[in-house]
Amino acid sequence: SQQGEEDPQALSIQEGENATMNCSYKTSINNLQWYRQNSGRGLVHLILIRSNEREKHSGRLRVTLDTSKKSSSLLITASRAADTASYFCATRGGSEKLVFGKGTKLTVNP
Amino acid sequence: NAGVTQTPKFQVLKTGQSMTLQCAQDMNHEYMSWYRQDPGMGLRLIHYSVGAGITDQGEVPNGYNVSRSTTEDFPLRLLSAAPSQTSVYFCASSREGMGTSNQPQHFGDGTRLSIL
Numbered sequence: 001s002q003q004g005e006e007d008p009q010a011l012s013i014q015e016g017e018n019a020t021m022n023c024s025y026k027t028s029i030n031n032l033q034w035y036r037q038n039s040g041r042g043l044v045h046l047i048l049i050r051s052n053e054r055e056k057h058s059g060r061l062r063v064t065l066d067t068s069k070k071s072s073s074l075l076i077t078a079s080r081a082a083d084t085a086s087y088f089c090a091t092r093g094g095s096e097k098l099v100f101g102k103g104t105k106l107t108v109n110p
Numbered sequence: 111n112a113g114v115t116q117t118p119k120f121q122v123l124k125t126g127q128s129m130t131l132q133c134a135q136d137m138n139h140e141y142m143s144w145y146r147q148d149p150g151m152g153l154r155l156i157h158y159s160v161g162a163g164i165t166d167q168g169e170v171p172n173g174y175n176v177s178r179s180t181t182e183d184f185p186l187r188l189l190s191a192a193p194s195q196t197s198v199y200f201c202a203s204s205r206e207g208m209g210t211s212n213q214p215q216h217f218g219d220g221t222r223l224s225i226l
Binding site for chain 1: 114143145150151152153154155158168169200202211212214215216217218219220
């Protein structure tokens, strides 16, 4: 069964606005990763945050992790039409497996 | 580098047929895995391998076989195709697959499989 659950399932915003997506998970983790999937393509790794980190930045991306609440958020600032994609969180616990959520579909309108 | 290459990109099968989905990576990654992606279900792990000669089951292994004879290749075999196996299949690889690994996974562009 899925470990991570993204919220919302779908998000539609205007270009230039910020987009926030949330991920909740159920068991303890070693790290949490965010991936982007453009239509018809494979997933592309965006950012990884370790369980002992609380916030991480990469360009226009900001990820936070709250292990006490078992949740993470992905913020995309100053969104562009090219950010239109599905975004997935994935968690890795103590096993060899990386478990993905169902994704948030982001649409950025020009 | 090509990264992770999956073939074919599209395939239509009849119920009961067998086929092999190919996956190859040129990054010398130890860890490889197969996922299926269905609408509203996200990605579900089918099988994975932590190195040549070592494979293990994921969340939804039934109806699929894998082998890992080389570091580069990780084929997925459908033994007797069923309509429930209609899906998009993704292969991924990463530098290591230990439980505490902080390595990201690299994905291929998928194989879109329809079973009639």
